[in-house]
Amino acid sequence: MSLSDEGGYGGDQRGSEPGQTRTRLPDGGGDLYGSGRRSRAGLSSRNLVTIVGVVVLLIAAIAFANRSGGGGTGDTASSDAPKGADAQPTAPTGTKPVTGKNGSIATGFAKTEQGAQSAAANYAVALVSPNILKLNERHSIVQKAFAPAKVDEMQRKLDGAYSAGFLKKLGLDVNGNAAKGLTYISRTVPVGTKLVKLAGDTANLEVWCTGLFGTAGAKSTAPVTSDWFTMHLQLKWANGDWKVDGFSQQDGPAPVNGDNKTSGADQIANAVKQYGGFTYAR
Template sequence: MNPGDEQGYGDYGDAGHTRTRLPESDPYGGAPRRSPHRSSSRSLVTVVGVVVLLIAAIAFANRGDGSSTDDTTAKDGGPAAAPTTPSGTRPVNTKTTGVPTGFAHTEQGAQSAASNYAVALGSTGMFKKDTRDTLLRLLYTSAAADRLQGPMDQAYSADFLAKMGLDAAGNPPKDSTFVSRVVPVGTSVQQYTEHDAKVAVWYLGLIGMAGSSSTDPVTSSWKTWTFDLQWTGGDWKIASDAQKDGPAPVPGDDKAATSDEISKAIEEYGGFTYAR
């Protein structure tokens, strides 16, 4: 959870889950598709999901009437399908500590906020206490941040960081690149009023260690991250959030890249400011 500017979220880094693999000549090169066994080092987003599920649910106001509710609610009471084409509206013109902020007080603004917050919370910065604390206070409501501070510190313990191949400060070994990125694929508004919104973000996550001696190579996973947002202080803030697995497409037959290729790609390819 997590850890630039338009080059791509360099300030809070690059999320998914990982599976442990014994080292070979290159843990990435030419590797066949890995079997879906679990390892002790679950993904960052899974850890965060566990943490937030421990927090009491925050009650929301009733759905407002009018066109905004009609557009996102099906006749049976469930969320209706939303257009999949981009709106073409630039999400924000401002950033705070590298994270887009100042989203519009609209459904589109809530979707853009949720997407960009998922990117920040699924980044490598979440593995460093100073950056994590900054993101916690920036993206969550004051009440949610107060409740999450302790559980977050416990979740990102020295033992957990060691399982991810990081030292106690969240740094990777020399000549290795730690990868943690969230790549939003789409969003869905499940509820919207003037005061709050529930937005689900479907995303592809990447996590692992790129390095010749890594036993935890970079792997991908598909998840859905649902944010309960509140409009406060002139922006959307997270009141609570939860995650679930999938939906995941059928894996392709792409050949796994080498550790050097992964490290180079992480350095060369930045992220985006996501907009609905």
């Protein structure tokens, strides 16, 4: 699933809480955001239709949140981007990526290329977590992740995108919680980061991600599945740290699906509870 600052997922959504992870959210100018890994052949036509329907809903929510945003992603093709430079592998540098933590979100990113990439990876995880669907947690994420000048705007957009009607379509109550016996999952895993442009107090980056989303449980109508997407983030140096100034998301690049044996719904729910997600990378 994906998110953006312009209107919800598409821009996407995601958040982090014991037993839950990843939800697409809407960025200030873009979009918002089972059982085991399943091959497409193993899905019934009914489940496939349900999953497609959920994805469409998420994309629509993100578009709503981003449609009035000023963030945009036009700079991702900037002529100032490094020319002919190959992607740099993540490697130990001897420098600690961050110096602090604000709740579940890392803080204290260096004003360097590495610091900007670390911040982008961290924010990609936070913006597509299940907590983004919960009012209080969502406001907390916005306060911590966005540049001060963007906070009020993003809270309005995301609150509008994650309405009670939208949550109901995802099978969640008005507080963003799944029904008893079910676990809503939204977990994002950054696969790699790319610095598109770094100039003074601004940075544009792309984060290639994979992740899980859906509802785990015996009676789930939207089983957990995986997806691949790229988040575009515009960061701004504010109050001594990198903060999100705008974001959006697009599908892919996605590899060929493997033929892994699909796990049961309980196995997936338990795995999410037992294995904590990463809060930042690089």
